[in-house]
Amino acid sequence: MRRIAALVFVLPLFVQAQDKKEYTDLKDALFTAYRFGESPGPSQVTWIEGGNRLSYKTESEGILTLDPATGEEHPVLKGKNLRFPGSGKVFSYESFQWAADGKHLVFTSNPRQIFRRSTVSDFYVYDLGAGELRLAAKDARSAGLSPDGSMVGIVREGNMYVDDLGAGKEAQLTHDDGVGEFNGFYDWVYEEEFGKAQAWNWSPDSRYIAYWHFDERKVPVFQMTNFEGTHPEYEQIPIPDPGDPNPSVRIGVVDVHTHKNVWLEPEEKGDFYIPRMYWTSDPDVVALVTLNRAQNHLKLYFFNVRTGARRVVLEEKNQTWISIFNFYTGVDDMFYFPEKTKEFFWVSDRSGYSHIYRYGYDGKTLGTVTSGNWDVLKVTGIDPATETLYYLSGEAGPLEQQLYRIHFDGTGKQRLSQEAGYHDIDMGPNARFYLDTYSNSGTPTQVALRDRDGKTLKILADGSAGAAFLEQYAYAPTEYFKVTATDGTTLDASMIKPFHFDSSKRYPVVFDVYGGPESHNVYNRFAIDGWRQWLAQNGYIVVDVNNRGSAGYGSAFLKIVYKQLGRWESNDFAETARFLSNLPFVDSTRMAIMGTSYGGYSTVYTLLTHPGVFKAGIANSPVTDWRLYDDIYTERYMGLPAGNEDGYRKSACETYAANLQGHLLLIHSMSDDNVHPAHTMQLLTALTNAGRDADLRIYPPGGHGAVYNLESYLLIAGVGYHYLEQYLK
Template sequence: MKRRFLLIQLLCLLLLADHLFAQKKITLSDIFERGTFRAQSVAGVNWMNDGKFYSAQEGNDIVKYDVTTGQKVATIVSGADLAPAIDFIAYEFSADEKQILFMTSFESIYRRSFKANYYVYDLATKQLKQLSKGGKQSYATFSPDGSKVAFCRDNNLFFVDLQSNKETQITTDGKWNFIINGSADWVYEEEFSFAKAFFWSPDGQKIAFYTFDESKVKEYNMQMWKNGKLYPEDYKFKYPKAGEANSEITISIYDLKSEKSVKVDIGTEKDIYIPRIKWTNDSNVLAVLRMNRLQNKMEILHTDAGTGATKAILTEESPQYLEADFFDDVVYLKDGKHFIYSSEKDGFKHLYLYELTGKLVRQITTGKWEVVNFLGIDEKPKVPVLYYTSTEISPLERHFYSIDIQGKNKKKLSTEKGTNTPNLSRDFKYYMLYHSNAQSPLRITLWETSKNTLIKELKNNSHLLEKYKEYGISTKEFFQFKTPDGTELNGYMLKPSNFDASRKYPVLMFVYGGPGSQQVADNWSAVSWFNLLNQEGYIVACVDNRGTGFRGADFKKVTYANLGKYEVQDQIDAAKYLGSLPYIDKDRIGIYGHSYGGYMSTLCLLLGADVFKAAIAGAPVTNWRYYDTIYTERYLKRPQDNPDGYDQYSPVYHASKLKGAYLIMHGTGDDNVHFQNAVALQEALIRSGKQFQSFYYPDRNHGIGGNNATMHRHQLMTDFILKNL
């Protein structure tokens, strides 16, 4: 009897222990709604002119912090206390920090474009006034002296004199789907990454601006169903597909004193791109970046702002393509004689010093690694110092460095393994460092730059370590393998917390794989749908194929003119490698991706039918002829130049090869990768007699989110994986 009683007690203790120490189950609501695993950060930091302070938006307040202590010292202004009271979502100080420009009533248009209402607040007089009552504006921006604000409205460019409150209209010919002044057209916004297309000169007396003539660009038509409407609405916008006509670009410079504009001489060839313009430190000289249609020739033009005459001072060419956003690294020095320029002409992205005439002085950084971000140059020391992040330690890591302009005295300022992202003060005296790695969550610290000494820890998310343990959440395990041709690829795995090497696990591979991208990096991963799959007994794996970034130009550009060829082969080889591991079931390998990743997952299933059992594709490109000019032609040339490059690896031409389970999801309101892509592939699959699963999301854009779509989509994918993998 006593023995039986002891056994019962032991059983009760075991049941109690199981109850106490059982891992909690992750839910989609935890991931997407409740913020159960959300990391704390320091966001919206605006360094002030006195490098000892920075401001940040907290709710409806602008709060001032002392950098040396990290403590809040004042509330600069509260939106609720203004007259009238406002709820603002963003703010900007004038250069002298005497005025604040508030943005309210934000209304998104595309990825970067928007319109809103703006208010100007004078800190001395405590007066708040609406910038304009003529309708919502876009991209309102103070002039350098704070006396004026320029903005766009209804495809035209305006400015307001804040002293007189007089509004001046600079352009008058703006018209929807025909002429755009001061704002980017759709394809420039998406692929050259800017929406505001006007720029104040340093002295505030001129405004340089783009004009896009869209009249020859063909329209794309989307039906918007708008729940509750009796009839759907047609939404038509100009979208240049590969090989078709682009907008014709004009660059103009408006002089506020003469109230006249001059056009910049960008040459007689109209079929070109102007991906960037930038004022030098001289208000009489505007720098213009000109690229040919194929984006393999780039020229920097220096423009006389009075006449519009230009002179090419630097030309770079590539047998594949050039990156327009490298021009963001161009910094004109205060000596008026030099500028910094970045290029991957030696095979890796590095920084160079040039004379203003375009003569090369020296290469500043060098090595078989890449400068990721050029953060700025401190010109106060006798020998100016540059700050940047790079992949010098590993392509998977990011570290913070300084180096002088002579290419000497390089210093590694970050000390912790993983991903280090600095935010430097304007005077370079301080920086905030955002650090994480695969095992350590985001930690934010404040540093003094010259001695590289720690001042204060601002945020520490160590509580997430306990939270991850509580839910049995795995962190990334990195691996490398060689493909049959000897190429070494980087990958990571997320394993179930109760991983047992003697078992055979199904695998879902996650892929993006597009040119210059990176998914495999030594940083902290927020809890995601992948961790939910871990709890269901799946391993999740990710591999960066050839064509991805941060391993040099040759590795990245090998996919030129043949998108899909090497990337897909690498993913197939990765699946075969995973299948060779003793703890992976080679007959239960699936793949998932979105956008370019959806293109990849689809093509992997079609071309790797004997390797992949299932695939999920979100908003995939299925025929590169349907995608836009700038992105597609950069990597494939025009369809008329390279038809095989378009057709050989477009999924619609391989539909008959489908064997496994396939789920395709797309938003009908996707202005980027059009729903047309899903329709074309589904038609090809139907004609081939192939069964598959599809789901469309009414009026949702490329991200397929909003109004419960994110939760719905991930539940759909979960059910598909549990059933088919």
């Protein structure tokens, strides 16, 4: 490298003890990490009574509620004491939800997976007062109690239904055949790329259900099989590639009492998206978000659900793309409509950094709430009574996620989280209390219940699981360093050194990466990763990088990848590798890069466009040509193919097949509905035509990532490890 930075390490608060247990094999490493690395604290946490109480589940006590003000816990239901209706069989369930009335629970039981987020399940309603459990819907896509607790909304076989609990009667609200046209759930590409599974919502007053209607009959069909049996069956799924026809989408609002349906018709015509819909504090008004197909022109509509009348209250255009959620950071929404106020908030990067903007229902800007050269990561709570807003941001540094509060007018900003590192906040709807799950590289994950001022009321998980792991097992902690790229850009990266590290020795390096736009892999947080610890135990340095395209560094850093995926990600991995090559304890002749999904793409693209930097690569389920991936994700970052033909060609791995110098292992499943097997197959053809070869492992029954059971998980991990041993040791 022509320009390199000094290596700056943030040392953790503990050091590895030399007399701790080490793993006997890879299985031991993976399962020990799983046992100690499970999410601490209670599971299935739900705020009830507007945020004044907390509900959660424990294995020993079943469902409990907690009063944060007093610290008192109250048992609600022990699963072993409940039986399936009409049966002596002990009731079992996957998850539960509370009605707003606090008197009913809806249980999801017997779920059967469809796509990433969606299932078909059986739904049961439990009346806490009567102690009665009844079947509300069998084989349904979703079900949910009305806010007043009197009805259950149900999606079954492509139609919406409502079950009146008092009358014991079910009524059908929509009437489509469920094949090609359907209501209340998303098609494959909306679910996958806009991040939700349930495509309907109750109105706050329990009078209406607003829902998505899909017609996907013109969408091209993808088919796949796991090759089982003498005549394998093919599953067919409509999935549009870039430039393909999309499903047509409408929003309907139905009165559950009169069954009158009103269609909400935006002014857009032709091909556009409706990715989000929100009920406002006005019971007759729904806010609707539309995006053009290029996803760089957004409109926010207010619709009167009684008449269908509309008005545009906000419009935004961008030179790249506009985000309406972030899968990687757990952000479901960029718009927020608090109750009991005629104001809403929007998170936008229009200033070059993501910040919070305040609007009235008339569409007039009421001010900028936050500002600065840092990104707001997530709005966690809004309190209209005190005009206070709570949010997570990277103001303390891009490796930090800290909680702040601020007044609606942008005054009185205060940092509430005090511990350095990564804080994930689950705040009640009234912003009175919140759960803070936090850690840093030297502090195992803890969970604290806190009030709106940040005062700790109760510790729900004290980090003892992580502490017990550190007490018993040898551990290589994460260290952090910075790289200055050739063009002067600073990159944050992490390193896990080998057990019993000796600075006089030279070690092989494994880059374990993802790299996709809007992701963010390197944070100052505690992690027990069995795969990385196994590599460290066996003498590897494990590296990760927040490459360009990562979120949390402002729009210029994030959006430089627009219409040229692969270029800057691979550049930053190669720059980091060259920087490491100058360290006395790194063997630059023994470097590998690996990843899954976008990480697989990063692996292949880096090997082919920066030949000679890495000796080996392992790509699991890799994208190899963006013309073969789904349209919503791809066109967001690459534009439409007709307007960026050269960009698509340059971003395709096949374009550089003749450049392969190192060893490449490709892993794929024939049943991958996300990154289709065609990616790997077309890359193999291109490599063969260029006189190059690669190693291949196919696991037909697996999904995305190729894993389909415990044995395949261990086997695939083992194959990857032995590949590294073969070429780096």
